[in-house]
Amino acid sequence: MAFGEAPVTALEARMRDRLGREVLYVPSCRLGLYVALRHWCPPGGRVLMSPVNDDVIFFVVLAAGLRPVQAPLDPRDGSLDVAAVPEAVWRGLSAVLTTNLYGNPDPAPELRARCDASGIPLLEDAAHAIGSRVGGRPVGAYGDASVFSLSKHAAAKTGGFLAVADPALRGALEKARDDLLAPSRLSSELAYALRPYAEAGVRGLRLVRAARAAMRLLGMEEREEIRMPLRAGELEQAVPAAPALAPFHSWVRVDMHDYRIAPGPLRARRTARLLDRLDARLDAHLAGTRRLLSTEWAPPGAAQPQPLFRVPLLVADRDAAIAALARHRITTGYLYDPPLDDYASDLFTDPSPAPGPARWFARHALPADPLKADRIIAVLRESGTRPVGGIGD
Numbered sequence: 001m002a003f004g005e006a007p008v009t010a011l012e013a014r015m016r017d018r019l020g021r022e023v024l025y026v027p028s029c030r031l032g033l034y035v036a037l038r039h040w041c042p043p044g045g046r047v048l049m050s051p052v053n054d055d056v057i058f059f060v061v062l063a064a065g066l067r068p069v070q071a072p073l074d075p076r077d078g079s080l081d082v083a084a085v086p087e088a089v090w091r092g093l094s095a096v097l098t099t100n101l102y103g104n105p106d107p108a109p110e111l112r113a114r115c116d117a118s119g120i121p122l123l124e125d126a127a128h129a130i131g132s133r134v135g136g137r138p139v140g141a142y143g144d145a146s147v148f149s150l151s152k153h154a155a156a157k158t159g160g161f162l163a164v165a166d167p168a169l170r171g172a173l174e175k176a177r178d179d180l181l182a183p184s185r186l187s188s189e190l191a192y193a194l195r196p197y198a199e200a201g202v203r204g205l206r207l208v209r210a211a212r213a214a215m216r217l218l219g220m221e222e223r224e225e226i227r228m229p230l231r232a233g234e235l236e237q238a239v240p241a242a243p244a245l246a247p248f249h250s251w252v253r254v255d256m257h258d259y260r261i262a263p264g265p266l267r268a269r270r271t272a273r274l275l276d277r278l279d280a281r282l283d284a285h286l287a288g289t290r291r292l293l294s295t296e297w298a299p300p301g302a303a304q305p306q307p308l309f310r311v312p313l314l315v316a317d318r319d320a321a322i323a324a325l326a327r328h329r330i331t332t333g334y335l336y337d338p339p340l341d342d343y344a345s346d347l348f349t350d351p352s353p354a355p356g357p358a359r360w361f362a363r364h365a366l367p368a369d370p371l372k373a374d375r376i377i378a379v380l381r382e383s384g385t386r387p388v389g390g391i392g393d
Helices: 006-019 029-040 055-063 087-091 108-118 167-180 186-204 208-217 232-241 246-252 265-276 278-293 318-327 340-344 356-364 370-383
Strands: 022-026 046-049 067-070 095-098 122-125 145-149 160-164 311-314 365-368
Touching: 006 022, 006 160, 006 265, 022 029, 022 167, 029 055, 029 095, 029 122, 029 145, 029 160, 029 167, 046 055, 055 067, 055 232, 055 246, 055 340, 067 340, 087 108, 095 108, 108 122, 160 167, 232 246, 265 278, 278 311, 278 370, 311 370, 318 365, 318 370, 356 365, 365 370
Parallel strands: 046 067, 046 095, 095 122, 122 145
Antiparallel strands: 022 160, 145 160, 311 365
């Protein structure tokens, strides 16, 4: 299927109406981010980003030929702490990349003003934040470019959007995207179409552990720990080859081997159906977020509730809480511990000038699925999970 055909064009129209910006459909958020980084950042540039982020995004930044610079964080919600970034760091940046972790917005108005003053682009990773707002505008409406994922709130497990402030750039970005695509494959389309039924069967038969073990054996799941293996020796050899995706493919593809594949008709039509239901899902996420934020584990001083993808509850013993949830067959995902500067070392990234808050947040944040809010609250209370003490201590 060509990207200009009806199902994909309809997907773009839906998102264009929602965001009020020109949008370009991409097979994955990570590919859209790579296209944006290559367009807006010169090779060798330095990009300010959050150390509490998916390691895949870290490798996308490296693949774009850029040096990640880890930012200080607010320990309450993992957002970027603009005021704690030293002036010397601002002077050396080529761009800022937000995270909007779990849907909690980064301070986009302040970041926009700071990037304008520094003459650098603001790029928004809105993968977790398709329904979040900040400063009266949707997350993704502040950056020179923003990327969205349909694998999160929409649960499509594929696809995303690259949104841009300047619609005149669409042609150049579309060509850059198309040059990176792999052709659609029938086997991939069939696997995608059958996956929801297979997952439902596995859940019904309570075979989750066995299924995950089989996926690891088949190379479909490559993480046994929170972070994927860094493989520092191989990574050191790949870095000089950037900007290029191929040398970093084994890192960037993790958890989504189809990240560069053009959508076939099955994938595009199912994604369109799920996107049509997005507002109902956002309402459900908002309701669950409100319930979770009313508990003893909620971050202090939480702002107006957003339809969060995950609610970062702050618990004293996160690993014990995860184990308690697992005993009730509630899986905890989207953990980002340790922070990227501890994970990758200063060989591959500039460390945060104030690493303590990120380490604290990564250690205590328990990402809770708001669609399972009542079950999670019941399990945590039954297990005696304690809220964390002083914030950032």
